[in-house]
Amino acid sequence: MGDDVLLRLEWFPDSYNKRYICLASLTAVITYDYLTSLRSVPYGSEEYEFLKSQVHLRSAERLRELCCANRGTFIKVGQHLGALDYLLPEEYTRTLKVLHSQAPQSTRQEIEQVIREDLGKEIKELFMSFEDTPLGAASLAQVHKAVLQDGRTVAVKIQHPKVQAQSSKDILLMEVLLLVVKQIFPDFEFMWLVEEAKKNLPLELDFLNEGRNAEKVAHMLKNFDFLKVPRIYWELSTRRVLLMEFMEGGQVNDRAYMEKNGINVNEISRNLGKLYSEMIFVNGFVHCDPHPGNVLVKKCPASGKAHIILLDHGLYQVLSESFRMDYCRLWQALIKADMKRVQKYSRRLGAGDLYPLFACMLTARSWESVNRGIDRSPVSASEDVEIRSNAAAYLPQITQLLNNVPRQMLLLLKTNDLLRGIESALHTRASASSFLNMSRCCIRAVSTYQRSKSHSLYRRAQISFTEALSLWQINLYELFLWLKGSRLGNWVIALLSRMHHSTY
Numbered sequence: 001m002g003d004d005v006l007l008r009l010e011w012f013p014d015s016y017n018k019r020y021i022c023l024a025s026l027t028a029v030i031t032y033d034y035l036t037s038l039r040s041v042p043y044g045s046e047e048y049e050f051l052k053s054q055v056h057l058r059s060a061e062r063l064r065e066l067c068c069a070n071r072g073t074f075i076k077v078g079q080h081l082g083a084l085d086y087l088l089p090e091e092y093t094r095t096l097k098v099l100h101s102q103a104p105q106s107t108r109q110e111i112e113q114v115i116r117e118d119l120g121k122e123i124k125e126l127f128m129s130f131e132d133t134p135l136g137a138a139s140l141a142q143v144h145k146a147v148l149q150d151g152r153t154v155a156v157k158i159q160h161p162k163v164q165a166q167s168s169k170d171i172l173l174m175e176v177l178l179l180v181v182k183q184i185f186p187d188f189e190f191m192w193l194v195e196e197a198k199k200n201l202p203l204e205l206d207f208l209n210e211g212r213n214a215e216k217v218a219h220m221l222k223n224f225d226f227l228k229v230p231r232i233y234w235e236l237s238t239r240r241v242l243l244m245e246f247m248e249g250g251q252v253n254d255r256a257y258m259e260k261n262g263i264n265v266n267e268i269s270r271n272l273g274k275l276y277s278e279m280i281f282v283n284g285f286v287h288c289d290p291h292p293g294n295v296l297v298k299k300c301p302a303s304g305k306a307h308i309i310l311l312d313h314g315l316y317q318v319l320s321e322s323f324r325m326d327y328c329r330l331w332q333a334l335i336k337a338d339m340k341r342v343q344k345y346s347r348r349l350g351a352g353d354l355y356p357l358f359a360c361m362l363t364a365r366s367w368e369s370v371n372r373g374i375d376r377s378p379v380s381a382s383e384d385v386e387i388r389s390n391a392a393a394y395l396p397q398i399t400q401l402l403n404n405v406p407r408q409m410l411l412l413l414k415t416n417d418l419l420r421g422i423e424s425a426l427h428t429r430a431s432a433s434s435f436l437n438m439s440r441c442c443i444r445a446v447s448t449y450q451r452s453k454s455h456s457l458y459r460r461a462q463i464s465f466t467e468a469l470s471l472w473q474i475n476l477y478e479l480f481l482w483l484k485g486s487r488l489g490n491w492v493i494a495l496l497s498r499m500h501h502s503t504y
Helices: 003-008 015-037 046-070 072-082 090-100 108-119 163-184 191-204 207-220 255-260 265-283 321-336 339-348 352-363 367-372 381-393 395-404 407-426 432-453 457-485 487-503
Strands: 127-130 141-148 153-159 241-245 285-287 295-299 306-310 316-318
Touching (some): 015 046, 046 072, 072 191, 108 153, 207 285, 255 407, 265 407, 285 407, 316 407, 321 339, 321 352, 321 407, 321 432, 352 367
16 A cells, blocks of 8 residues: 555545544554564664665655644644654654644634634734734644734734644544554653653643743743743733734844844854753743744844744743752763762663663763763764764663653753754854853752752851852853953963963
């Protein structure tokens, strides 16, 4: 049976049954391909690796076509898989990444129907103008630019009409078929993906929840004057329609746009790192979908400052205090190359004996670099290739880890990979400043936690003094790095060197 027939089956009468047959048939084809293509080839040989790569690519392409054909939940799950750059074989992530730009669009009639049902009025009654072509279309919704009757320019996010009804059925289908595949391939441990979809999709489909998240993160990070979050217009928002302040800019991975508009690429990368370190380590409330379409940059004409615009607030991860503290201490250990503490806190986070693999997954660095210190040297091209190759070689162990770690970790791993993808596009990956900002946030978070647990005034003062001293040391080290890389610093070093030689 050909792939096109498997994917579409237009003759099948019932829509839901058709989707079931499509998914079941495709699962059977992919399973059969893996079982037969590699059966007679010596494991680990060059031929085996070549054929395995081909099977990965064929399977990823079939999966992509299935997602495009069935839309909604399927595209959302496909996008999630495509974001796991350093956790899944490259053939899958490269192929599934295009789903971010190939999401389906609802028709004008479908959009009018949703607005009529939720807001009780026609588009022409609500808006002075409404652009038919969406600014962007995603797996669950699309966004249109419009002008309200009072002249305010807004972005209108409208949910695809059939997503709500189909999502729970689609997740059930995935769950059943993944269980079947696990019986054939015991190492195939992707039930975590279904569990995450079950938990997160209802929240993402509630746009009122998204609006609340947007307001919460804007308040939480109000001290960062470079961050802009669109204001929500509650009077015209429902569970399926969200009206926001209209904001525009270039995508955060568009280096050419930044250079053209005089935006400092290193400053953007540094500020993005500050935002996410603050969310993860200090607040435990994390925007978990920072793909480039959701993070824009724009230079303010009045002040000349570059702003980061954070969009799409449907998917957030709330971290428990105990998880956040263990995660802080693990990153502190990774930055200091303290292998005993790396092992200790990796185990506390569920990694068990696979803690070296876990450390490599978190940092996207080789075990050698982790032992040496991840801030000691930038990622080389050969190391990046090694990490990506290992994602395929250690897939059973990676899936085992993903099933063992706390559920809170899963979205953080996806977020880490998306942020690394942005850094790679901007050529700013693994800069020393990003680790310094992370260290600051970890120190503040751990100190705040320790003070909250202490009943002694002397002990709290001691914790505050240690915190201030540690932050001062980081500032001093940052000053040293700045001097080392600046003209003034080079001049001072050269002068000191001449003075030293003249003394002898």
